[in-house]
Amino acid sequence: MKIKIIEAGNVFLTRDKIEKRWRAFYKMLRQGKGLKSFDGIEIAEKHVMHDAHRVITRRTLKLHEAIRAASPLKTEELIKLGRIAGGVDAMTVTADRADEIAAAVHEEFGWLAPATQYVWHALRRAAEDGTPVRVPPVILVGPPGIGKSVWARFVAHQIGLPAVDIDASKGAVGFSINGTERGWSTAQPGRPVEMIISSRIANPLIIVDEICKSVSMTSEKGRRMSLEDALLSLLEPATAAAWDCPFYRVSFDMSHISWILTANTTDGIPAPLLSRCRVINLPPPTRGQTIVFACTMSGRRGLSDDAARAVIDAVKYADRSFSMRDIIKIVEHAHAIDDTTPYLLH
Structure with a gap:
């Protein structure tokens, strides 16, 4: 699903887009009004498009420069925003x-x-x-x-x-x-x-x-x-x-x-x-839930059977409750020493 994510006004108007808009405007104006002049200068019908081209080019450049000058964005920022100007996925x-x-x-x-x-x-x-x-x-x-x-x-x-x-x-x-x-x-x-x-x-x-x-x-x-x-x-x-x-x-x-x-x-x-x-x-986990979590984390970390048993026993028979953060630290400690002193936690 595509979603339009930004409203940036004229920020992303390129020179090509500006020129295309000017050309459409002058074409509609000439067709609808029977335009025979630009800037008060009478011209023949065959010269209308030639003169319009010069006007369009001049005004396109001027407007594009004005837009860039008014924007606080740097070129690299315009490029970043330009990538999402057409919408993003949801x-x-x-x-x-x-x-x-x-x-x-x-x-x-x-x-x-x-x-x-x-x-x-x-x-x-x-x-x-x-x-x-x-x-x-x-x-x-x-x-x-x-x-x-x-x-x-x-x-x-x-x-x-x-x-x-x-x-x-x-x-x-x-x-x-x-x-x-x-x-x-x-x-x-x-x-x-x-x-x-x-x-x-x-x-x-x-x-x-x-x-x-x-x-x-x-x-x-x-x-x-x-x-x-x-x-x-x-x-x-x-x-x-x-x-x-x-x-x-x-x-x-x-x-x-x-x-x-x-x-x-x-x-x-x-x-x-x-x-x-x-x-x-959210209440704290029960002792049973912490034991299950210790077992899961030990298996996920690849502890040996002896090291995993030591971790689970430490959680199961401790005289205090362990948080999940505590259990993760215990498992990491057991993993670090598993190859050398696997029974240290007993």
């Missing part, structure tokens, strides 16, 4: 494929079933409506280390969507999402826009981690940008459909993006942001 799924994706995700992340069900329903709706895949904005709230971000990346992989990870705790999250205005050395487009341009896909999946830890930043021009400032216009389909990029200064259709935000708690998340997203509270 990923779609069938109902059967939606079911297969949900089953695969649930098998891998059974403890995140509420989140998986939410995505499954979104995929089903898209399949039934014949529209591009879009997961409505969602905030996954749960303890650290339970696999929220890994789950989101796995979902994107299963669907076939390009994905972007943005860490909200690093401070410049607002500018990472929206981009910054040109005119300064730090000017750059936002990462969602860059992903659309580079992948030529209209509906990437954007993952924003740790939104409960985000802070506001101020640009060199004194522009304040918080996570809330950056996201609000992008989460509303109506405003996202004609979103003005501060770097490229053209309008992008960002309404097809899937937004998955993660947090450890809803404390500190602005109310307007909460109101625009579905909030899904």
Whole structure:
């Protein structure tokens, strides 16, 4: 499915396109008005097209130079945008494929079933409506280390969507999402826009981690940008459909993006942001689920039977609960020493 993604006015008008428009204009004018002169100079009918050619050439060059002078874009930027000016692809799924994706995700992340069900329903709706895949904005709230971000990346992989990870705790999250205005050395487009341009896909999946830890930043021009400032216009389909990029200064259709935000708690998340997203509270995995995950990861990492048994026993008989992040670290440690001291974890 092809989707028009940018509205750039006359930015992409080439000299050939401008000249073609002028020729069509003069032809219609002469045929409709019985035109016998240009610029007040009477000329014979046989000389009309010759004089029109000179006028068209002169005005084409002048208009093209004016358009290029008015555009803030560099040649390489015009080339990048020109590649998507005719539209980009949008990923779609069938109902059967939606079911297969949900089953695969649930098998891998059974403890995140509420989140998986939410995505499954979104995929089903898209399949039934014949529209591009879009997961409505969602905030996954749960303890650290339970696999929220890994789950989101796995979902994107299963669907076939390009994905972007943005860490909200690093401070410049607002500018990472929206981009910054040109005119300064730090000017750059936002990462969602860059992903659309580079992948030529209209509906990437954007993952924003740790939104409960985000802070506001101020640009060199004194522009304040918080996570809330950056996201609000992008989460509303109506405003996202004609979103003005501060770097490229053209309008992008960002309404097809899937937004998955993660947090450890809803404390500190602005109310307007909460109101625009579905909030899904995720409990920590059970001991049984962590054991299954340890077994899966050990097999995937190719651990020997002894090393895998050591990992599983460490998780099974520990006097504390392990997060999924902890288990991945244990498996990686076991893999590193598997060939030399396979029983170290006992």
